[in-house]
Amino acid sequence: KLTRILQDSLGGRTKTSIIATVSPASISLEETLSTLEYAHRAKNIMNKPEVNQKLTKKALIKEYTEEIERLRRDLAAAREKNGVYISLENYEALNGKLTVQEEQIAEYIDKINVMEEEVKRITELFTVNKNELEQCKTDLQIKEKELEETQKDLQETKIHLAEEEYVVSVLENTEQKLHGTASKLLSTVQETTKDVSGLHAKLDRKKVVDQHNAIVQNTFAGQMNDLFNKIQDSVSENSLKQQQMLTSYTNFIG
Numbered sequence: 001k002l003t004r005i006l007q008d009s010l011g012g013r014t015k016t017s018i019i020a021t022v023s024p025a026s027i028s029l030e031e032t033l034s035t036l037e038y039a040h041r042a043k044n045i046m047n048k049p050e051v052n053q054k055l056t057k058k059a060l061i062k063e064y065t066e067e068i069e070r071l072r073r074d075l076a077a078a079r080e081k082n083g084v085y086i087s088l089e090n091y092e093a094l095n096g097k098l099t100v101q102e103e104q105i106a107e108y109i110d111k112i113n114v115m116e117e118e119v120k121r122i123t124e125l126f127t128v129n130k131n132e133l134e135q136c137k138t139d140l141q142i143k144e145k146e147l148e149e150t151q152k153d154l155q156e157t158k159i160h161l162a163e164e165e166y167v168v169s170v171l172e173n174t175e176q177k178l179h180g181t182a183s184k185l186l187s188t189v190q191e192t193t194k195d196v197s198g199l200h201a202k203l204d205r206k207k208v209v210d211q212h213n214a215i216v217q218n219t220f221a222g223q224m225n226d227l228f229n230k231i232q233d234s235v236s237e238n239s240l241k242q243q244q245m246l247t248s249y250t251n252f253i254g
Contacts, residue, residue: 018039018043020039021035041093044092044096057111057115058112060108061105061108064101068098068101071098072098075094075095
Protein backbone atom coordinates (compact mmCIF):
# COMPACT_ATOMS: atom_id res chain seq x y z
CA LYS A 1 0.00 0.00 0.00
CA LEU A 2 2.87 2.35 0.86
CA THR A 3 4.51 1.52 -2.47
CA ARG A 4 1.30 2.47 -4.27
CA ILE A 5 1.21 5.80 -2.47
CA LEU A 6 4.86 6.58 -3.16
CA GLN A 7 4.98 5.24 -6.72
CA ASP A 8 5.05 8.75 -8.25
CA SER A 9 7.99 9.75 -6.00
CA LEU A 10 10.27 6.71 -6.16
CA GLY A 11 12.41 6.26 -9.25
CA GLY A 12 10.65 9.12 -10.95
CA ARG A 13 11.69 12.58 -12.01
CA THR A 14 10.74 14.52 -8.89
CA LYS A 15 12.65 15.53 -5.80
CA THR A 16 11.59 13.25 -2.95
CA SER A 17 12.20 13.30 0.82
CA ILE A 18 11.37 10.21 2.90
CA ILE A 19 10.76 10.33 6.67
CA ALA A 20 10.44 6.95 8.34
CA THR A 21 8.31 7.11 11.49
CA VAL A 22 8.81 4.23 13.94
CA SER A 23 7.58 3.39 17.42
CA PRO A 24 9.80 2.33 20.36
CA ALA A 25 7.06 0.06 21.70
CA SER A 26 7.69 -3.68 21.48
CA ILE A 27 4.17 -4.22 20.20
CA SER A 28 5.10 -2.31 17.02
CA LEU A 29 8.40 -4.15 16.47
CA GLU A 30 7.28 -5.89 13.28
CA GLU A 31 5.97 -2.69 11.72
CA THR A 32 9.15 -0.84 12.77
CA LEU A 33 11.40 -3.44 11.13
CA SER A 34 9.30 -3.40 7.95
CA THR A 35 9.39 0.40 7.84
CA LEU A 36 13.17 0.55 8.37
CA GLU A 37 13.72 -2.10 5.70
CA TYR A 38 11.58 -0.23 3.19
CA ALA A 39 13.30 3.08 4.05
CA HIS A 40 16.70 1.44 3.60
CA ARG A 41 15.67 0.12 0.19
CA ALA A 42 13.99 3.35 -0.83
CA LYS A 43 17.01 5.53 -0.04
CA ASN A 44 19.01 3.67 -2.71
CA ILE A 45 16.45 4.51 -5.42
CA MET A 46 17.87 7.20 -7.68
CA ASN A 47 15.50 9.92 -8.88
CA LYS A 48 16.23 12.11 -11.87
CA PRO A 49 14.43 15.41 -11.32
CA GLU A 50 13.41 17.09 -14.59
CA VAL A 51 11.19 19.97 -15.62
CA ASN A 52 7.66 18.77 -16.20
CA GLN A 53 6.92 18.13 -19.85
CA LYS A 54 3.67 17.50 -21.59
CA LEU A 55 3.77 13.85 -22.59
CA THR A 56 0.98 11.70 -23.83
CA LYS A 57 0.06 8.67 -21.80
CA LYS A 58 1.15 6.34 -24.57
CA ALA A 59 4.57 8.00 -24.79
CA LEU A 60 4.97 7.81 -21.00
CA ILE A 61 4.02 4.13 -20.96
CA LYS A 62 6.42 3.45 -23.82
CA GLU A 63 9.21 5.16 -21.89
CA TYR A 64 8.47 3.14 -18.75
CA THR A 65 8.27 -0.07 -20.76
CA GLU A 66 11.66 0.58 -22.35
CA GLU A 67 13.19 1.32 -18.95
CA ILE A 68 11.67 -1.84 -17.49
CA GLU A 69 13.05 -3.90 -20.34
CA ARG A 70 16.44 -2.31 -19.79
CA LEU A 71 16.33 -3.15 -16.09
CA ARG A 72 15.20 -6.67 -16.85
CA ARG A 73 18.14 -7.11 -19.17
CA ASP A 74 20.46 -5.85 -16.42
CA LEU A 75 18.95 -8.31 -13.95
CA ALA A 76 19.19 -11.16 -16.42
CA ALA A 77 22.81 -10.33 -17.11
CA ALA A 78 23.52 -10.27 -13.36
CA ARG A 79 21.83 -13.63 -12.79
CA GLU A 80 23.65 -15.22 -15.69
CA LYS A 81 26.89 -13.48 -14.77
CA ASN A 82 27.02 -12.21 -18.30
CA GLY A 83 27.78 -8.55 -18.76
CA VAL A 84 28.26 -5.89 -16.07
CA TYR A 85 27.80 -6.96 -12.44
CA ILE A 86 26.05 -4.76 -9.89
CA SER A 87 26.09 -4.81 -6.11
CA LEU A 88 23.34 -6.35 -4.04
CA GLU A 89 22.14 -2.94 -2.91
CA ASN A 90 21.93 -1.70 -6.48
CA TYR A 91 20.21 -4.92 -7.45
CA GLU A 92 17.64 -4.47 -4.71
CA ALA A 93 17.24 -0.83 -5.66
CA LEU A 94 16.75 -1.72 -9.30
CA ASN A 95 14.39 -4.51 -8.36
CA GLY A 96 12.36 -2.13 -6.15
CA LYS A 97 12.34 0.49 -8.86
CA LEU A 98 11.26 -2.13 -11.37
CA THR A 99 8.42 -3.21 -9.08
CA VAL A 100 7.28 0.37 -8.60
CA GLN A 101 7.40 1.06 -12.32
CA GLU A 102 5.52 -2.14 -13.13
CA GLU A 103 2.83 -1.05 -10.70
CA GLN A 104 2.83 2.39 -12.31
CA ILE A 105 2.51 0.84 -15.75
CA ALA A 106 -0.35 -1.36 -14.57
CA GLU A 107 -2.08 1.66 -13.08
CA TYR A 108 -1.50 3.72 -16.24
CA ILE A 109 -2.83 0.88 -18.35
CA ASP A 110 -5.92 0.76 -16.15
CA LYS A 111 -6.28 4.53 -16.47
CA ILE A 112 -5.86 4.31 -20.24
CA ASN A 113 -8.49 1.57 -20.44
CA VAL A 114 -10.84 3.66 -18.33
CA MET A 115 -10.13 6.71 -20.47
CA GLU A 116 -10.60 4.72 -23.68
CA GLU A 117 -13.94 3.46 -22.38
CA GLU A 118 -14.85 7.02 -21.42
CA VAL A 119 -13.77 8.27 -24.85
CA LYS A 120 -15.78 5.50 -26.46
CA ARG A 121 -18.80 6.36 -24.32
CA ILE A 122 -18.42 10.07 -25.05
CA THR A 123 -17.96 9.32 -28.76
CA GLU A 124 -21.11 7.21 -28.80
CA LEU A 125 -22.92 9.88 -26.82
CA PHE A 126 -21.63 12.51 -29.24
CA THR A 127 -22.79 10.40 -32.18
CA VAL A 128 -26.22 9.99 -30.60
CA ASN A 129 -26.39 13.70 -29.79
CA LYS A 130 -25.21 14.52 -33.31
CA ASN A 131 -27.91 12.30 -34.81
CA GLU A 132 -30.47 13.85 -32.47
CA LEU A 133 -29.20 17.29 -33.44
CA GLU A 134 -29.49 16.45 -37.14
CA GLN A 135 -32.98 15.12 -36.53
CA CYS A 136 -33.83 18.27 -34.58
CA LYS A 137 -32.47 20.38 -37.44
CA THR A 138 -34.57 18.39 -39.91
CA ASP A 139 -37.64 18.71 -37.69
CA LEU A 140 -36.91 22.41 -37.26
CA GLN A 141 -36.68 22.90 -41.02
CA ILE A 142 -39.96 21.02 -41.47
CA LYS A 143 -41.62 23.11 -38.73
CA GLU A 144 -40.21 26.31 -40.24
CA LYS A 145 -41.60 25.30 -43.65
CA GLU A 146 -44.96 24.44 -42.09
CA LEU A 147 -44.90 27.76 -40.22
CA GLU A 148 -44.09 29.60 -43.44
CA GLU A 149 -46.95 27.84 -45.25
CA THR A 150 -49.26 28.54 -42.32
CA GLN A 151 -48.27 32.22 -42.32
CA LYS A 152 -48.84 32.30 -46.09
CA ASP A 153 -52.27 30.68 -45.67
CA LEU A 154 -53.02 33.11 -42.84
CA GLN A 155 -52.05 36.07 -45.02
CA GLU A 156 -54.20 34.76 -47.89
CA THR A 157 -57.06 34.19 -45.45
CA LYS A 158 -56.70 37.76 -44.16
CA ILE A 159 -56.75 39.06 -47.74
CA HIS A 160 -59.83 36.96 -48.57
CA LEU A 161 -61.48 38.11 -45.35
CA ALA A 162 -60.73 41.75 -46.18
CA GLU A 163 -62.10 41.22 -49.71
CA GLU A 164 -65.22 39.55 -48.33
CA GLU A 165 -65.67 42.33 -45.78
CA TYR A 166 -65.31 44.89 -48.57
CA VAL A 167 -67.80 42.99 -50.75
CA VAL A 168 -70.21 42.70 -47.81
CA SER A 169 -69.82 46.42 -47.13
CA VAL A 170 -70.44 47.22 -50.80
CA LEU A 171 -73.42 44.87 -50.85
CA GLU A 172 -74.81 46.47 -47.70
CA ASN A 173 -74.43 49.92 -49.24
CA THR A 174 -75.92 48.63 -52.49
CA GLU A 175 -78.74 46.97 -50.58
CA GLN A 176 -79.45 50.20 -48.76
CA LYS A 177 -79.39 52.10 -52.05
CA LEU A 178 -81.59 49.46 -53.70
CA HIS A 179 -83.93 49.56 -50.73
CA GLY A 180 -84.15 53.35 -51.06
CA THR A 181 -84.60 53.07 -54.83
CA ALA A 182 -87.21 50.35 -54.35
CA SER A 183 -89.04 52.55 -51.86
CA LYS A 184 -88.96 55.41 -54.34
CA LEU A 185 -90.09 53.11 -57.16
CA LEU A 186 -92.86 51.76 -54.95
CA SER A 187 -93.99 55.29 -54.21
CA THR A 188 -93.77 56.11 -57.92
CA VAL A 189 -95.71 52.95 -58.80
CA GLN A 190 -98.33 53.84 -56.23
CA GLU A 191 -98.58 57.36 -57.65
CA THR A 192 -98.57 55.96 -61.18
CA THR A 193 -101.27 53.48 -60.21
CA LYS A 194 -103.33 56.33 -58.86
CA ASP A 195 -102.69 58.30 -62.06
CA VAL A 196 -103.57 55.28 -64.21
CA SER A 197 -106.74 54.76 -62.21
CA GLY A 198 -107.58 58.42 -62.74
CA LEU A 199 -106.81 58.09 -66.45
CA HIS A 200 -108.99 55.01 -66.67
CA ALA A 201 -111.79 56.94 -64.99
CA LYS A 202 -111.25 59.84 -67.38
CA LEU A 203 -111.19 57.45 -70.33
CA ASP A 204 -114.38 55.83 -69.11
CA ARG A 205 -116.03 59.22 -68.76
CA LYS A 206 -114.70 60.30 -72.17
CA LYS A 207 -115.96 57.06 -73.68
CA VAL A 208 -119.42 57.71 -72.25
CA VAL A 209 -119.31 61.28 -73.57
CA ASP A 210 -118.06 60.09 -76.95
CA GLN A 211 -120.81 57.51 -77.10
CA HIS A 212 -123.37 60.16 -76.18
CA ASN A 213 -121.89 62.57 -78.73
CA ALA A 214 -121.93 59.85 -81.36
CA ILE A 215 -125.60 59.20 -80.64
CA VAL A 216 -126.34 62.91 -80.77
CA GLN A 217 -124.26 63.27 -83.93
CA ASN A 218 -126.01 60.37 -85.59
CA THR A 219 -129.37 61.77 -84.58
CA PHE A 220 -128.39 65.23 -85.79
CA ALA A 221 -126.99 63.79 -89.02
CA GLY A 222 -130.26 61.88 -89.60
CA GLN A 223 -132.27 64.97 -88.91
CA MET A 224 -130.04 67.02 -91.19
CA ASN A 225 -130.29 64.39 -93.88
CA ASP A 226 -134.06 64.32 -93.60
CA LEU A 227 -134.14 68.11 -93.65
CA PHE A 228 -131.77 68.16 -96.61
CA ASN A 229 -133.96 65.66 -98.44
CA LYS A 230 -137.03 67.72 -97.64
CA ILE A 231 -135.30 70.87 -98.85
CA GLN A 232 -134.10 69.07 -101.96
CA ASP A 233 -137.62 67.76 -102.61
CA SER A 234 -139.03 71.23 -102.03
CA VAL A 235 -136.47 72.78 -104.37
CA SER A 236 -137.20 70.16 -106.99
CA GLU A 237 -140.90 70.71 -106.57
CA ASN A 238 -140.52 74.49 -106.78
CA SER A 239 -138.23 74.16 -109.76
CA LEU A 240 -140.77 71.96 -111.45
CA LYS A 241 -143.51 74.40 -110.65
CA GLN A 242 -141.44 77.27 -111.96
CA GLN A 243 -140.68 75.30 -115.11
CA GLN A 244 -144.37 74.59 -115.58
CA MET A 245 -145.22 78.21 -114.96
CA LEU A 246 -142.53 79.33 -117.38
CA THR A 247 -143.84 76.90 -119.96
CA SER A 248 -147.36 78.16 -119.40
CA TYR A 249 -146.27 81.76 -119.71
CA THR A 250 -144.32 80.93 -122.84
CA ASN A 251 -147.25 79.21 -124.41
CA PHE A 252 -149.50 81.98 -123.34
CA ILE A 253 -147.32 84.68 -124.81
CA GLY A 254 -146.36 82.75 -127.87
